[in-house]
Amino acid sequence: MDAVEKEAKKRNYAVNMLVRLVKEKPLGAAGAVVLLVLLLVGVFANVLAPYGYNDMDLSARLSPSSPAHILGTDNLGRDLLSRIIYGARISMIVGFSVALIGTALAAVLGIISGYFGGAVDFVIQRFVDGMMCLPSLIVVLTVVAITGPGLLPIILVLGVEGGVGGRVRVVRGAVIAIKRNLYVEASRSIGATSLRTMAEHILPNVMAPVIVMFTTSLGSAIITEATLSFIGLGIPPPEPSWGGMLSLSGRSFMLIAPWMAFWPGLCLCVAVYGVNVLGDALRDLLDPRLEGGSGSYKIKKMIGGGFGGGIFGRRRRQKPENT
Amino acid sequence: MENERILDVENMSKFFPIASGGGAFRRKTADLRAVDGISFHIMKGETLGIVGESGCGKTTTGRCVLRLYDNIKGTVSFEGTDLTKLGAEQARRARREMQMIFQDPMASLDPRMTVGKIIGEPFRAHGEPERKDEIAELFRMVELDPNMAGRYPHEFSGGQRQRIGIARALALRPKFIVCDEPVSALDVSVQAQIIALLEGLREELGLTYLFIAHDLSVVRHISDRVAVMYLGKIVEITRSDELYSNPLHPYTLALLSAVPIPNPRLDRQRRRVMLSGDVPSPVNLPRGCRFNPRCPKRASGLCSEVEPELKPLSPGSDHWVACHHA
Numbered sequence: 001m002d003a004v005e006k007e008a009k010k011r012n013y014a015v016n017m018l019v020r021l022v023k024e025k026p027l028g029a030a031g032a033v034v035l036l037v038l039l040l041v042g043v044f045a046n047v048l049a050p051y052g053y054n055d056m057d058l059s060a061r062l063s064p065s066s067p068a069h070i071l072g073t074d075n076l077g078r079d080l081l082s083r084i085i086y087g088a089r090i091s092m093i094v095g096f097s098v099a100l101i102g103t104a105l106a107a108v109l110g111i112i113s114g115y116f117g118g119a120v121d122f123v124i125q126r127f128v129d130g131m132m133c134l135p136s137l138i139v140v141l142t143v144v145a146i147t148g149p150g151l152l153p154i155i156l157v158l159g160v161e162g163g164v165g166g167r168v169r170v171v172r173g174a175v176i177a178i179k180r181n182l183y184v185e186a187s188r189s190i191g192a193t194s195l196r197t198m199a200e201h202i203l204p205n206v207m208a209p210v211i212v213m214f215t216t217s218l219g220s221a222i223i224t225e226a227t228l229s230f231i232g233l234g235i236p237p238p239e240p241s242w243g244g245m246l247s248l249s250g251r252s253f254m255l256i257a258p259w260m261a262f263w264p265g266l267c268l269c270v271a272v273y274g275v276n277v278l279g280d281a282l283r284d285l286l287d288p289r290l291e292g293g294s295g296s297y298k299i300k301k302m303i304g305g306g307f308g309g310g311i312f313g314r315r316r317r318q319k320p321e322n323t
Numbered sequence: 324m325e326n327e328r329i330l331d332v333e334n335m336s337k338f339f340p341i342a343s344g345g346g347a348f349r350r351k352t353a354d355l356r357a358v359d360g361i362s363f364h365i366m367k368g369e370t371l372g373i374v375g376e377s378g379c380g381k382t383t384t385g386r387c388v389l390r391l392y393d394n395i396k397g398t399v400s401f402e403g404t405d406l407t408k409l410g411a412e413q414a415r416r417a418r419r420e421m422q423m424i425f426q427d428p429m430a431s432l433d434p435r436m437t438v439g440k441i442i443g444e445p446f447r448a449h450g451e452p453e454r455k456d457e458i459a460e461l462f463r464m465v466e467l468d469p470n471m472a473g474r475y476p477h478e479f480s481g482g483q484r485q486r487i488g489i490a491r492a493l494a495l496r497p498k499f500i501v502c503d504e505p506v507s508a509l510d511v512s513v514q515a516q517i518i519a520l521l522e523g524l525r526e527e528l529g530l531t532y533l534f535i536a537h538d539l540s541v542v543r544h545i546s547d548r549v550a551v552m553y554l555g556k557i558v559e560i561t562r563s564d565e566l567y568s569n570p571l572h573p574y575t576l577a578l579l580s581a582v583p584i585p586n587p588r589l590d591r592q593r594r595r596v597m598l599s600g601d602v603p604s605p606v607n608l609p610r611g612c613r614f615n616p617r618c619p620k621r622a623s624g625l626c627s628e629v630e631p632e633l634k635p636l637s638p639g640s641d642h643w644v645a646c647h648h649a
Contacts, residue, residue, distance in 0.1 A: 182430035189389055190491065191418035192448035200444070204435045 020285055028281020034274030035218075041085055042092035049082035054238045062257045072259040075249050080263055083240040087264060090241045091222050091271060094155055098221035101159025102167065103214045109164065110171025111198050111206065115179060124168065131164045140224070144233045154234060158224055162217050170213060174206040181205075208286035215279030219272045226268055242268045329499055329531050330365040330388065335397035335407075337380075337387050341606060356605050357383040359555035360397065362633070365499075370525065370532040372546030372563065374539055374578065376602060380555040381535045385501040388533060389421055390414045401499070419449055422492035426504040428484035432476040438487050439472030445494040461490040464527075465520060482513035489520065493528070501533045506541060518545055539582050543567055548641075551575045554613045555605055557633055561642035571636070571644045573620045574598075612647070620648060 022029045041048060050070075051057075057069075057077040064072045071080040113124040131139075140157050147153040178184065179202070187197045226243025228234035235241040242264040250261035338354040358380040365371045373381045387395050390406040399406045401421065409417060422445075425431035432441055442461050443453040459469035465486040476484055485505060492500055502521065506514040522545060524530060536542045542549055543563055550560040551574065559572040570576050577596040584590040598617050603609050609616050611627040618626065625647050633645040 181433075182425055182427055183433040185391070186423070186425055186431045186488075186491075187433075187444065187448075189391055189418065189423040190445045190448050191415050191495075192444065193415065196448055200436070200447075201433050205433070 017285060021281060025281035025285065027277050028285075031274040031276070031278030031281065034270060035278060038088050038271055038274075039092055042089040045085045045089040049079075049085040051079040051082040053083050053086040053240045054078065055082070062253065062260075064257070064259060071263050072257070074245075074260050075253055075257070080245075080259065083245060084242070084263055084267055087240040087242045087245060088267070088271075090151070090235055090239065091225065091268075093151070094158070094225040095218045095222040095275075097155045098158040098162060098225075099214050099218040101155070102162030102217045102221070103210060105160065105163025106165075106167035106213065107171050107203070107206070107210050110168045111175050111202055113168065114172040114175025115194065115198055115202060117176075121172075125172075128164060128166075128168045131161075132166060136161055136165070137224075137227070140228070141233060144228060149228070149233050149236050151235060151239075154225060154228060158221055162221065167213050167217070170209055171206055174209050175202055178202055178205045212279055212283040212286060215275055215282055219275035219279060222275065223268070223272050327367045328364045329367045329369075329402060330533070331398075331400045332364065332388065333362045333398045333400075334360050335362070335384075335387055335395060335399055336360050337383050337392055337395050353606050356555050356608065358387060359605075359608075361552075361555070361557045362397075363550055363557060363560060365531055365533060367498075368525075368529055368531055369547045370534050370545055372534045372536065372542035372549040373552055374536055374542050374549060375552035376537065378602060378605070379552045380605075381537075381552050382503055383555075384552070385423065385503050385533060385535050389418060389423055389501055391423075416449075419495050420497050421499040421501070422495070422497045423501045423503060424485075424488050424492050424505045427508050428481055428488050429476065429508075431488055432484060434476055437473050437475055438479070441476070441487060442472075442490045442494060445491060449495060451495075457494075461494055464493060464524065465490045480513075481509050482516060485509060485513075485517055486520065489517075489524070493524065496528065497530075499531045499533070501535070503535045504537065505534075507536060507538060514541065521545065539567075539578055551578065554602060554608065556613060556645065557643075558614065558646070559642075559644045560633070561644075565642055569642070571642070572614075572646050573618050574614050577619070612645075623647065 021032065055078060057073065057079075059077070060066075060069065060073050061077040062073065062075055063069060063077075066072070069079045069081065071084065073079055074083070109124055109128075113121045140161055143157045143161075144153060147157070184197060184201055187201055192200070225234055225241065226246070229241040229243030230247045232244075232247065234243055237244060245264040246261050246268075250264070253260050335358060336356070337358040338356050340351040341353045341355055342349045343352050361380075361384065363371065373384060375381050383392075386392055388399055388401075388406075390399065390409065393411075395407045397407065401417065404417065406414060406417060432438070436444075439458060442458050446453045446457075458472065462469040462472065467483060467486050467490070471479075476487065479487065485508075489505075505521070506517050509517060518541065521532070525532060532545070534542060534545055546563045548561065549563045549566045550557045551566070551572065552558065553574050559566065559570070559575045566575065567579065570579050573596070577598050580593065580596040584593065596619055598619070600617050603613070603616060609627075611625070611629055612618070612631050615626040629647070631645045631647045633643050636642045636644060
């Protein structure tokens with residue numbers, strides 16, 4: 001209660017959060033910068049990229065860095081920098097759409113489940129149990145095998161798969177804690193409908209875990225898209241995806257043109273690491289229970305940030321295989 | 324005072340099931356009898372005070388009257404409509420006429436909402452336009468500066484927050500307000516201001532209050548009639564001057580003797596009725612009179628055998644008491 005009060009004490013909440021992020025969590029702020037740069041690169045890909053992503057220069061195949069092709073070219077003579085820039089667009093589209101769908105689903109289900117309780121809660125939670133006992137990557141692979149690869153199916157599958165799972169539990173727990181506050185009952189006594197109470201009182205008060213969830217699912221969506229593209233079930237070529245670039249051509253020409261795998265691999269690492277440290281920093285900043293926690297805890301969390309958490313958290317350790 | 328009952332409660336009970344086991348195996352094992360068959364009425368423009376210890380069911384009574392709970396037994400008729408028979412949506416609409424002021428003014432205001440939005444919530448809830456001038460008028464009614472509408476609840480003192488809670492309750496110009504210990508979380512100096520404000524508003528807007536408190540001196544000041552509750556039952560109900568000058572139930576006597584008198588000499592002279600023991604559990608009620616295990620009188624065997632009925636002292640009297648030996 002007291003922590004919430006302190007939190008709310010800040011008049012300009014967003015600005016204040018930003019200042020705290022930079023001051024207290026420099027690593028997290030760096031992650032935010034990485035994400036912002038990637039987002040801008042993705043949005044302005046067609047302006048920034050020196051070539052089209054599928055423009056082949058067959059005379060300059062497999063060429064290393066040169067003034068014409070800063071990061072070199074691939075086996076078809078396509079400019080790697082351009083492909084990475086367009087790849088950022090794909091990663092950002094997939095990452096943000098999946099995180100948005102997943103977080104929105106988890107928030108809606110979690111709020112309904114926690115607010116109403118009883119039979120509604122029971123049904124939703126058993127459904128979540130069911131989803132949680134299936135290995136997520138297997139589910140995703142199965143569905144993609146049926147629908148066929150492509151941007152839309154991947155976004156939908158990853159979004160729904162990420163949304164109906166453990167994240168519902170996180171929101172539900174927060175809602176159950178908030179529901180006990182007197183202002184929720186006050187809202188009912190005024191004559192507000194359940195929908196209004198949930199939208200006006202419950203949602204704003206669970207925003208902190210929801211924002212953190214959004215960033216963690218952003219990171220895991222990017223890495224899962226890369227994984228799917230790597231095994232050929234993601235974005236079909238010639239669309240550039242970082243995972244796809246690492247895959248067949250990247251591996252086959254590893255020995256003669258290592259830059260083909262190196263650059264997309266590096267981008268993937270930086271992007272996911274950046275998003276994850278941002279997510280961890282936000283978790284520390286937004287979680288009132290951790291406020292004023294010891295410094296060592298914060299440092300530990302930040303260093304560990306790149307490896308833990310997220311639905312595909314365990315798989316993230318296998319990253320060296322990709323790079 | 325108009326001779327018209329705004330609220331008529333008859334034989335109202337609210338039991339909370341106590342369940343054990345989890346999930347699908349949850350089974351009801353007992354009932355917590357929070358309110359156990361109480362009857363009272365409130366006249367238009369009147370203030371009925373309800374006093375009693377923590378856990379005696381006074382807050383539950385207030386919430387039942389607003390139909391904030393389901394499964395209420397008995398009847399609660401507000402202006403002739405039985406609220407217990409209404410569906411959830413009808414009950415929600417009915418709440419337009421009846422509002423509540425809460426005990427803890429910090430907890431009852433959403434910390435993430437500006438007070439302007441908090442006071443405007445009743446309008447939004449009932450699909451009415453949120454007019455700036457109306458909200459400013461509400462601020463003035465509770466003696467706050469309308470320019471503070473953009474601030475958050477934590478920026479206000481306890482008394483100011485309670486004024487915000489009152490303004491929110493007044494927004495839709497209800498006829499009836501349940502005040503659930505509206506001053507017990509406040510400093511004594513602020514209490515007096517809030518009480519004066521509530522009294523002023525009652526005169527100005529012709530409100531009717533159900534005023535719940537555990538502080539008898541506060542209730543005496545504001546109430547026309549007072550009901551004393553013990554373990555989910557009303558044990559005594561009468562005009563407030565009568566209750567304070569001629570208390571008949573031994574529990575009322577004990578409560579009154581606990582009120583501090585601001586004169587040390589008088590305070591030393593009076594006889595204190597001390598109650599021993601704790602309030603029995605509302606799950607396992609004592610046999611006979613609910614008060615008998617703690618009663619300093621316990622005059623006869625009847626007390627532990629038969630539960631006394633709440634009945635008028637003499638036919639036609641407005642002093643009702645539930646004691647075999649009153």
